[in-house]
Amino acid sequence: MRVTVIGTGYVGLTTGICLAYIGHEVACADTNESKTQQLRNGNIPIYEFGLPEMLEACGERIRFTTECREAARTADIVILAVGTPAKAEGAPELAYLYAAMETVLDGIAEKSTPTLIVNKSTVPVGTGDKLAAMAASRGISQFVDVASNPEFLRQGSAMSDTLYPERIVAGGSPQAQAILKELYGPLLRQDFSPPALAPRPPGLETVPFYAVDLKSAELGKYAANAFLAMKISFINEMANLCDRVGADVSEIADILGSDSRIGKAFLQAGIGYGGSCFPKDTKALHHIAGTSGYDFKLLSSVIEVNRFQKYVLVGKLRSALGALGGRKVTILGLTFKPETDDMREAPSLPIIEALLAEGACVTAHDPVGLNAAKNLLPAVVTTTTNLDEALQNADAAVLVTEWPIYLNYGGRTYRERMKQPIFVDGRNALPVSDRSWLDYYGVGMRALPSAALSI
Missing domain, CATH: 3.40.50.720 (NAD(P)-binding Rossmann-like Domain)
Structure with a gap:
């Protein structure tokens, strides 16, 4: 054809x-x-x-x-x-x-x-x-x-x-x-x-x-993305609760995911969704409902939870470091997800804004997205294509995008390179075997103070 x-x-x-x-x-x-x-x-x-x-x-x-x-x-x-x-x-x-x-x-x-x-x-x-x-x-x-x-x-x-x-x-x-x-x-x-x-x-x-029919096809796309966004926001709410009561959200996700009525997909707690689809489509569906005279309360909450979730990592950094003024914080990953250079609705941007507002010195690394990000980042942000350089003398590292280069870097290597081994994992993605080398903070995960390991 x-x-x-x-x-x-x-x-x-x-x-x-x-x-x-x-x-x-x-x-x-x-x-x-x-x-x-x-x-x-x-x-x-x-x-x-x-x-x-x-x-x-x-x-x-x-x-x-x-x-x-x-x-x-x-x-x-x-x-x-x-x-x-x-x-x-x-x-x-x-x-x-x-x-x-x-x-x-x-x-x-x-x-x-x-x-x-x-x-x-x-x-x-x-x-x-x-x-x-x-x-x-x-x-x-x-x-x-x-x-x-x-x-x-x-x-x-x-x-x-x-x-x-x-x-x-x-x-x-x-x-x-x-x-x-x-x-x-x-x-x-x-x-x-x-x-x-x-x-x-x-x-x-x-x-x-x-x-x-035409209308069902048009609405079906919004419905699919909104439902997946809802799962993400739900597990993030559970993660925030886990942080307060001492439970482990990864274990909660395993329990939920084993239920065939729920499934494992989109139950990875972290900093919320971004990109070109979920943020735009959830807001659009919410607008469609509003202009049709319907108050879509559940979707309102999904959107609000996702907006707030990005700032959870900044709170964790404050807990670990105290005042952030003058501290070097390395952002690992800028794009909204791995395997793309797309910066649309990337969680890294509001996180960096919040860190700068508190006086932190921000260095950012991404294996693919630096060109796409250069016009979106404030001029005071240091960017580099060299991961070793990005981590040198860092007071903390924040994993925002779970690119393989970060997951394969090694806990011991992080510890050797950084000034302080504080690692805030916004995707709960760092291999468990690496976490004991670091002062590790996940989202809804039990904090793991680093072991006194000889280096």
Whole structure:
């Protein structure tokens, strides 16, 4: 099938490359000439595992263009994958989506064959109907069908999540659902040859396909992210309680996770969620509920717990060091999660702000995210790509992002490098065997004073 993807961010680029890999002819269109030229040269402008190799494997089945209208005119299916960032009140900004739709309709108006427009951007309920109304206002609704096909990608594993999804959701008319079922046929049947860098998970033979109406598809994406955010906030509340009563949240999580009705996923206590999806989508769903006349109390609490959770680490540092003025604190990890350079809603930023407000001298290290972070960090923050240098003479280290380089560094090495072996673990991720070398403080974990170990 001939597919055009409008937008080459995480979702659009990953979707376009994976669709080309499984055999479709794909045009990825974006108004950014610099980014488009990078992609033509085979350079991926985002850090996402496996995408450069996948792009190379696609060969001539994929192309990159800034001619969005022309790309839409020649397509059987147009996928909208543009940004919908949050506005101040929490509602998503839809101006980019509507502008992209206008451009697509300009192209479609020049032909007289059917085109399916598929919205992959996360949008409020009813947006699909508005997109269809835009086509109707042009007098071309007989040639246009609109569908919703929400994505459920995790940054850092977007390629695997696209090739081996837990489900594919198709919202729209029966005709639109049938076309999407054909588009994703190789993924649904899992009959394509898996790339070497992303082998097929053992036992995966087919992928569920959910054919639903437009509004259910649009709301379903928000519901999934809000529920996962709720699990994160719940276990963080339990962690904060554990700190006060002397229990261990990792043991609580094991008890909860063993219940098949709950499951183990997203029960890792720490500093809360960040990134481009959970913060934006929880606020957007809360706004949707409010404008619909419903007070979503549970979601209000989820958002508030997550906002507060980032500052728990600062309190732990105060308990360990006393006044933070003049103390060197090393931040380990800036990106919101490992295996990405994305700084959107990264917990590191408010943590650093709070430390600076208390007079701490902050040094930051990240194996991938320093370039993305440089314009977001205050000028007084020292950054370095050398982990040894970052830890030299540090009064404390704070693990914010659980990159492997930090987990494999070794407790003894931390102790030797630092001025004081105070380690605050915002992800409860440091191997247990390393903790005894340090004055270790986790979130909801029993504090472990370092042993008198000879070095």
